[in-house]
Amino acid sequence: MKTLKTLFTLAILLFSGQLIAQSAAVGSIQTFKVYAHSSTAEKLVSMELVKLNKYNVLDHFDTQEVPDVDQYDSCFAKQCLIEYGKALETDYIFSGSIEKLAGKIIITLKMIDVQNESVKKTVSEEFADNEKELQRMIRVTLQKMHGIQPEAELYEQLKFQNEVITSKNTGRINNSGPRMGIAYAHGSIDEFLTRSESRGGLEMAPVFSNIGYQFETQYVGTEKFSAIFEFIPSLNGLEQGKFLPSFAVMNGFRFGKQGWEFAFGPNFGLTKRSEGFFDHHGHYATSNDDYGKYWSKRDLQNAGHGYTAAAVKENGYLFSSTADLRGDLKVSTRWVMAFGRSFRSGALNIPVNVFYSSVKKGGMIGMSVGFNITRSKKALNQ
Numbered sequence: 390m391k392t393l394k395t396l397f398t399l400a401i402l403l404f405s406g407q408l409i410a411q412s413a414a415v416g417s418i419q420t421f422k423v424y425a426h427s428s429t430a431e432k433l434v435s436m437e438l439v440k441l442n443k444y445n446v447l448d449h450f451d452t453q454e455v456p457d458v459d460q461y462d463s464c465f466a467k468q469c470l471i472e473y474g475k476a477l478e479t480d481y482i483f484s485g486s487i488e489k490l491a492g493k494i495i496i497t498l499k500m501i502d503v504q505n506e507s508v509k510k511t512v513s514e515e516f517a518d519n520e521k522e523l524q525r526m527i528r529v530t531l532q533k534m535h536g537i538q539p540e541a542e543l544y545e546q547l548k549f550q551n552e553v554i555t556s557k558n559t560g561r562i563n564n565s566g567p568r569m570g571i572a573y574a575h576g577s578i579d580e581f582l583t584r585s586e587s588r589g590g591l592e593m594a595p596v597f598s599n600i601g602y603q604f605e606t607q608y609v610g611t612e613k614f615s616a617i618f619e620f621i622p623s624l625n626g627l628e629q630g631k632f633l634p635s636f637a638v639m640n641g642f643r644f645g646k647q648g649w650e651f652a653f654g655p656n657f658g659l660t661k662r663s664e665g666f667f668d669h670h671g672h673y674a675t676s677n678d679d680y681g682k683y684w685s686k687r688d689l690q691n692a693g694h695g696y697t698a699a700a701v702k703e704n705g706y707l708f709s710s711t712a713d714l715r716g717d718l719k720v721s722t723r724w725v726m727a728f729g730r731s732f733r734s735g736a737l738n739i740p741v742n743v744f745y746s747s748v749k750k751g752g753m754i755g756m757s758v759g760f761n762i763t764r765s766k767k768a769l770n771q
Contacts, residue, residue, distance in 0.1 A: 413444035413481040414452060416473055417464050421488035424520050430487050430527075434498070437528045438483065441535060447479060467501065467508060474503030481509065487527075492518050492613065493549040496530045510534055515549040518613075522547055564731055564740050566761025568601045568621065576751025580683075581712040588683050589663065589713035597626040603740075603759060605641070615643040619652060634658065637725050648731030648740075656723040656746055663687070663716030666706040673704075685713055723748050736762050 415438065418430035425433070438446045452458060461473045465484055474482035485498035497513040512534040516526045526547055529539045574582055574595040582597075584590020601623025609616040619641050625633040641652030665685035673694060674680050686708070689696035698708055712721075729742030739760050746753045 411444050411481065412447060412479040413438060413483065414447040414474065414477050414479045416470050416482050416484040417462060418484065419465060419486040419488075421486065421490075423487055423489050423494065423523065425487065425523055430523075433524050433527050434483060434485075434531070437524065437531050440528070441531060441537075443535065444481065447477060452477060470501045471503055471506050474501060479503060487523070489518065489520075494518055494520070494523070494526060496526055498530055498534060500534065516547050517549050519547070564738055564759070564761055565603055565605050566738075566740075566759050568599075568603050568623065568740075568757045568759040570599050570755050570757030572597060572599055572625070572746075572753045572755030574751070574753045577712075577748060578751040578753055580751070584683060586714070588688070589661075589685065589715045590683075591626075591631060591714070593626060593629045593631055597631075598628050599623050599625045599755070599757070600627065610643070613645055617641045617643060617652075619654070639725065639727070641727075643731070648733065648738075649729075650731065650740070650742070651726075651728050653724070653726045656725045658721045658723075659718055660712050660721040661714050661716040662710050662719050662721075663713035664708040665711050665713065666701060666708060668706075670705060672706075683711065683713070685711075685715065687715065721748075723752075738762075 415431050415435045418427055418434055420427050420430050432449075435446055435448065438444060455461070455473075455476045461469070461476075464470055464473050465486075470482050470484055480503060482501045482503060483498060484501070485496070487494065487496050489495075494516045495513065496516065497511070499511040500509045501507070502509040512530060514526070514530045514533065516522075516529075525543060529544055529547060532539045574597075579595045580590075582591050582593050582595050584592065586592045601621055604620045605617050607615050607617045617640075619639040620636065621639065622634070622636040625631070625635065635656055635658035637654060637656040639652040639654030641650055643650040663685040665683055665688070667681055667683050668674060668679065669681050671680045673684055673689075673692070674682070686696045689701070695701070701708065723746045725744060725746045727742045727744035729740060731738050731740040733739070737760060739758065741756070741758050743756050744754070746755075
């Protein structure tokens with residue numbers, strides 16, 4: 390029994406040695422519209438062949454021993470590769486192409502049986518347009534050629550997603566995180582901010598800070614396009630001793646690997662308002678400084694003026710709802726549009742946006758910057 394076990398072990402070792410004794414070389418790999426030169430691609434294929442542990446792979450120095458080796462630099466056809474393989478005295482020779490086409494990377498490899506002068510196997514794989522992962526794409530292609538199942542998560546991240554709408558969120562960016570910025574108000578908002586507190590204004594500068602947090606979720610997308618839903622609560626004017634809360638609900642789109650994005654939607658806040666008008670004609674002015682001041686019904690009543698709609702209409706004015714800290718609390722709305730880009734440094738995302746928020750006869754323009762550490766996107770080398 391012991392003798393049989395010994396013989397069986399020797400047979401396995403001999404058989405394994407015979408398999409690994411098969412030699413292989415890498416011929417020309419044609420590249421098209423990818424960063425890697427043909428020589429770089431050949432080295433990557435050679436490296437991944439070694440990792441398969443199936444062949445004695447000839448290296449660059451081995452191939453240079455062939456006389457007139459330069460004549461094989463553009464050798465892609467079957468007969469040429471067979472001649473090159475015989476010159477190298479190898480069992481197999483690999484060749485193929487790596488090209489970027491229609492937003493994807495296509496890797497095609499063929500394996501030539503030199504002794505039998507035949508194409509043993511050909512395989513072609515389509516991958517997402519991510520050239521940084523070219524070596525892993527080659528690994529997957531060679532594994533499939535040899536009947537080895539690639540790592541499922543790696544393959545899912547690398548493969549070309551053909552269905553845009555139904556594609557999964559693998560590898561997408563989530564820019565949820567804090568936001569800080571500055572804004573400048575004009576028109577009716579500027580008037581309310583700079584109006585004196587005695588007249589129901591905020592009595593603050595029209596340039597102010599905002600700080601908040603952006604929550605976002607993606608509902609459609611691929612590596613090149615994302616449709617996202619954003620919820621941004623924020624506080625404004627804290628540096629001037631003001632507490633002005635608001636929150637925006639926005640629909641956004643993010644494009645390409647550069648992270649360009651555009652979003653729009655309503656902004657909601659709470660504002661006290663009253664019925665009144667601005668005395669642009671100076672009918673109620675007692676001094677030059679009173680021209681253009683805001684008069685609410687309460688102001689008119691306290692000053693002993695008529696405060697009915699008919700009374701003010703005689704002077705050419707109409708009551709309208711206006712922001713006034715002495716008035717009644719109501720929900721205010723604005724329309725927000727934002728445009729920007731997310732800058733990346735490793736796992737750190739830095740979104741920078743400019744925005745415009747509009748209301749009737751006024752608005753705000755500003756810029757915000759934020760940061761977050763990518764959590765929902767797993768690096769391929771992990």
